[in-house]
Amino acid sequence: MEALNLRLFDWLNAPAHAPRLTLDLAYAFAIYAIYLVPLLLIVGWLQRDLERQKIALRALIACIAALAVNQLITLVWMHPRPFVVPVGHTYLAHAPNASFPSDHMTVISTFAISLLLSRGARTLGIALAGIGVGIAWSRVYLGVHFPLDMLGALAVSLGVAGLAAALESRYLPPLHALARTLHRRLFAPLIARGWLAR
Numbered sequence: 001m002e003a004l005n006l007r008l009f010d011w012l013n014a015p016a017h018a019p020r021l022t023l024d025l026a027y028a029f030a031i032y033a034i035y036l037v038p039l040l041l042i043v044g045w046l047q048r049d050l051e052r053q054k055i056a057l058r059a060l061i062a063c064i065a066a067l068a069v070n071q072l073i074t075l076v077w078m079h080p081r082p083f084v085v086p087v088g089h090t091y092l093a094h095a096p097n098a099s100f101p102s103d104h105m106t107v108i109s110t111f112a113i114s115l116l117l118s119r120g121a122r123t124l125g126i127a128l129a130g131i132g133v134g135i136a137w138s139r140v141y142l143g144v145h146f147p148l149d150m151l152g153a154l155a156v157s158l159g160v161a162g163l164a165a166a167l168e169s170r171y172l173p174p175l176h177a178l179a180r181t182l183h184r185r186l187f188a189p190l191i192a193r194g195w196l197a198r
Helices: 002-012 020-046 050-076 103-116 119-141 147-166 168-186 188-192
Strands: none
Touching (some): 002 119, 002 147, 020 050, 020 119, 050 103, 050 119, 103 119, 103 147, 119 147, 147 168, 168 188
């Protein structure tokens, strides 16, 4: 398996003199695309539609749980990053912590899968899944992850997002009620002015 991982990495990793345009595209995916997740969570929560709020809240819970699973995995198996081995070419500064599974890929894919499992958000889920492919490519291309780090992240995301969707009737109603109460208290002045929905 490790031999396949190294072979795929060698095929996807940037060459010694990578084109500037390709590097810029990779940087956009590797660094900035992940900020779509908190942005969409905020927008989803601020909707007047209670179902959209619940979708956003479930996706947030799934992302937090998936990241917790990642932390447990790294405690059991600390896989080095490519530049620690060292192999390939590195174009992005990164701490030499565990590479498996990728947290970036876990967040974007957990969010995308959560939306795909929700009737009213599947189109957005498909779009985010496409962005997830870009993030996976970019982080291998820039030399901070191996391909199997991305597959591991996808496996975690599928399991956690699926479980969060299956069990939502048990945890989501009380958490949604609590979140709405906190929302009303924290943003009372903005709600009173009509800038935010109650």
